[in-house]
Amino acid sequence: MDLDPVAVTERIGASYRRYLRTLLRTNDPAMNAGLEDALERTSSLVIGPVSSPRRPFARADPWRSWQSLAC
Structure with a gap:
């Protein structure tokens, strides 16, 4: 699944504007x-991209990690 940081940032901005309208x-x-005019003219509510894709950390065996440090 590809993540589009620009699209995510736009969705966050739209959600935040909707929240401010109700608040x-x-x-x-x-x-x-x-x-309404101020919210439409303002583009700096969300400066993005907000998310940056990262690979998950590889799982390691903690016992093996300690053994390699001790040797």
């Missing part, structure tokens, strides 16, 4: 429109 919602339509 900062008011009863004032003008204020909500200003918030």
Whole structure:
């Protein structure tokens, strides 16, 4: 499975904007429109790519590791 860091970053940014819209919602339509405009103009909410793919560490036998250090 390939991981696209740019796509992941865009999804995180969209989720964060959606969160801010629900968190900062008011009863004032003008204020909500200003918030919406600010969120659409701002591109620096998420500076990415956020994730970087890494290979998992190889499993090692701890006893064998200690033996190799002792010899």
